[in-house]
Amino acid sequence: MEKALENRIRELALRLESRPPVQFPPSDGLPGEPGGVLIQRRCADVKINPGGSERLKLFHKRFVLTAALKQEGLVCVNDLAFPIAPGYASLVYPFQYHHYVVDQSDFFWLVISFELERMFYPETLYHCSVQLTETSWRLLARMLEIYLGHGGGEPRVRRYLNCLLAELDAEPRRIDAGTHALASDRRVRLFEEINGYICLHLADSGLSVEEIARRHGVSRSYLYTVFETMLGCHPAEYIRQLRLRQACRLLKSGRWLLSEVAAESGFSSLSVFSRSFRRMTGVSPSEYMRSAAAGQAEETASF
Known part of the structure; x- marks a missing residue:
């Protein structure tokens, strides 16, 4: 039925x-x-x-x-x-x-x-x-x-x-989350492990695709294949997006200096962070912070 x-x-x-x-x-x-x-x-x-x-x-x-x-x-x-x-x-x-x-x-x-x-x-x-x-x-x-x-x-x-x-x-x-049995799809299991590792080391500016592949016992090329198939992007792009997402969260709180947000989000310098943030969002980190403080957070119909 x-x-x-x-x-x-x-x-x-x-x-x-x-x-x-x-x-x-x-x-x-x-x-x-x-x-x-x-x-x-x-x-x-x-x-x-x-x-x-x-x-x-x-x-x-x-x-x-x-x-x-x-x-x-x-x-x-x-x-x-x-x-x-x-x-x-x-x-x-x-x-x-x-x-x-x-x-x-x-x-x-x-x-x-x-x-x-x-x-x-x-x-x-x-x-x-x-x-x-x-x-x-x-x-x-x-x-x-x-x-x-x-x-x-x-x-x-x-x-x-x-x-x-x-x-x-x-x-x-x-x-x-946290107490479930392992997923039956090996790719889902691998991604869950990798996602947890990335989130744990997000503030480490030296985190690399090569290190992630080595830690999880897979080749760099296989890692790229899994990300492209399951998520539609490359591992480095995914890490960058998680860092920017973390930065958005910290900026919205209004309790962090821009240099602190950059460091906590894993960017090697404030200038690198500012360039990446503007490229992905269209505004500077300071503009985004002011917008969030004014309650003008952008809303979208994508999900």
């Missing part, structure tokens, strides 16, 4: 818009209900990770619920990571830096973005993926049918999503 529902969901998902809108839809939910619902598919022809500087923008005030229909992957949230297996779903909470690791040539995931008032946040879905029950599949299928027929502003879409979140919140079968 669950397989039939999964196939039905895949059929419906193929009818969704393939490209994200320029802006998220406005929040339209009643108190306690999800609002501004946006549903998209992610597969070989619609990558789940944006490229270049867009990867830094996976930070916004919305929830992101991801359901894996095909292919195991990894969800990276701030400095934590956990697998998401086929038939599982994960929830990223607002203002959490996040990205996904999966074979970009052979996967099919469904991504639902929405807003919800803080006092109604689900309580137990932080940093884990949860198995979808038959009830969850049915709720997801019906929500998709209504969404395709009437759009995300239809009240029934919000209510079915609310029921789906409650079902996931109550499900005990889950994969938690």
Whole structure:
């Protein structure tokens, strides 16, 4: 039965818009209900990770619920990571830096973005993926049918999503960050180990691709292949993006000098940091800090 529902969901998902809108839809939910619902598919022809500087923008005030229909992957949230297996779903909470690791040539995931008032946040879905029950599949299928027929502003879409979140919140079968069993895909296991190592040594300006490959017993060329296949970028680019993400976090706090941000983020000097930051974000670190202090953090519909 669950397989039939999964196939039905895949059929419906193929009818969704393939490209994200320029802006998220406005929040339209009643108190306690999800609002501004946006549903998209992610597969070989619609990558789940944006490229270049867009990867830094996976930070916004919305929830992101991801359901894996095909292919195991990894969800990276701030400095934590956990697998998401086929038939599982994960929830990223607002203002959490996040990205996904999966074979970009052979996967099919469904991504639902929405807003919800803080006092109604689900309580137990932080940093884990949860198995979808038959009830969850049915709720997801019906929500998709209504969404395709009437759009995300239809009240029934919000209510079915609310029921789906409650079902996931109550499900005990889950994969938690830090305590989970090893992923079945060797590439996912390797990336999780490497991601943890990079995050641990991010402030080390001497961290190199060669050192990472040697530490994990793989060749430099294999490491490049895994990153390109699973993430769509090279290891050095990934390290640079994590450093810039760390820098954004520190700049937003407003408690660090620019030279301290550069050092804590692993840049060899303030000038190198400033050039890299401007190249990836379009503004200088000081401009970004002033913008964040004024509450003008950029929001994007990429996820």
